[in-house]
Amino acid sequence: MYKVMIVEDEEFIMQGICLIVDWEKLGLEVVHKAQDGTEAIDLWEQEKVDIIITDICMPQMGGLELLKKIREQSEQVRFIILSGYDQFEYARQAITLDVEDYILKPIDEEKLMQVLEDTVSKIQSLNKKKNYSIDELRKAGCLLKEPWDPEKAAIHMKELELALYQPCFAFATMKYKISTLKEDELASIYNYLVTEYKGDNMKVLFTEKDELLLLISWEEVGKKNPLAYFKKLQNQLEEKFDKPAFITVGPVLSQMQDLAKAYRHTRKLQRYLIIEGYGSCIDESYVCNRMHEDIDFDEDKLYNLIIHKDKEGAAAYLEDLIVNNITMEKYSIEVIDTTLVRVMILLQKIKDEFGIESASHQFYVTELLEEIYHADDISIIKGAIIVEMVELIELLQIENSQYSPVVKQIMAKVKNDYREDMSLKTLAGKYRMNPSYLGQIFLREVGCTFSQYLNNTRIKVARELILKTNMRMHDISNEIGYVDISYFYRMFRKYYGISPASLREIKSTTEEINTWQEVNQIEK
Incomplete structure (x- = not known):
């Protein structure tokens, strides 16, 4: 339909x-x-x-x-x-x-x-007209598959008009941000490259939904600089389409059967996208001087900040750990990834240590790491980790607090009926208490006002619906009790630091990439 x-x-x-x-x-x-x-x-x-x-x-x-x-x-x-x-x-x-x-x-x-x-x-x-991508994906899959199959490769090389025994090949992977591309815009870029760079013996292949593989056969070795060539190409494309790409340039190859191994290496270089951003072009020389020693991550400090429920202090520490160490551009991506894993393991360790269980909150290290791995912006990585940390601190507050009977009843009411229009004044009438006095009790025991607690509960439910369902934002807003979707957006951003749409984008980008990789695997 x-x-x-x-x-x-x-x-x-x-x-x-x-x-x-x-x-x-x-x-x-x-x-x-x-x-x-x-x-x-x-x-x-x-x-x-x-x-x-x-x-x-x-x-x-x-x-x-x-x-x-x-x-x-x-x-x-x-x-x-x-x-x-x-x-x-x-x-x-x-x-x-x-x-x-x-x-x-x-x-x-x-x-x-x-x-x-x-x-x-x-x-x-x-x-x-969209069927072009699967056909091109099939051709790329054969050339990038290991072990090398000479017979199948020869067929596709002939289709692509690539000579198997040219003196050398230069290649690069070019990645675009999916959410910025209009429908069929990558196909337009593909057609432009095929037409405008035909004289350079360039062949273009689709390898992922957001990625192109550029292959050039050169007759003479050593007379051209691949990095300079692809940087110039990148500038021309950005001027033409106003869409920045992230290009990783591979080594010059003397035989096509080495392409699969070299391609894997350029894909690893793509992880540096979170540092350089779209609009950059790098090769192996970019990473050769980066350090492989561990980042100074004080696990005890972050542990203490979290268990003492210091949200601001923990967030500031993570900000310094993640952003500053990456923007300083001195550590290798492997070291950065290892540090992110250590942070995830620490959060899981605290959850296990305090026996935190919640029907509305399932914390999976592997799922969060998947989100982080496919992120193309450091702010998304930081946001994803801080969201989980804030959730964990909220759960610690609930698990470790002793509440009076009336506060427990109010919390149970909010948990079960958060969709309803409720206020402290109506609840005070129900429990035959002075609203001001009840508000003081609630604030003292829970650590926030009733209004804040209700909003926090609704926003946490919204987060689960965004990540685990395909419900529209308007429907999610209604589901959690917000008639005004603009108010829902403001509250969500205030609580998590990112908009509902940004969180959905993290989920969607991860799912799209995974689906495309499954297709890629089948075609290979």
């Missing part, structure tokens, strides 16, 4: 569109309904759609501005414009922005159905 969003500020027209179309018959599903462009953008960010049916004139943000903003993120989504007679010229402008059609009000049912059918056909046609 293709997903549809309807954007219309007149409710009766909105309902009419929903009722006159047999959506299921067309293979369509209306997943969003918005009153104007601003609301439509918010809904789009929560869940992308394939087709947007929108009015032109609406409050806050009109249809043409909405179209321009969505087009900045996606060339794939199809637009159908609704227009009144007096807005005909606006509709004509929309045609230049690549819309499927415009429909004049009052809406003609047959016209709308025909336009939707044509739009579905166009989407299906566009989707067929």
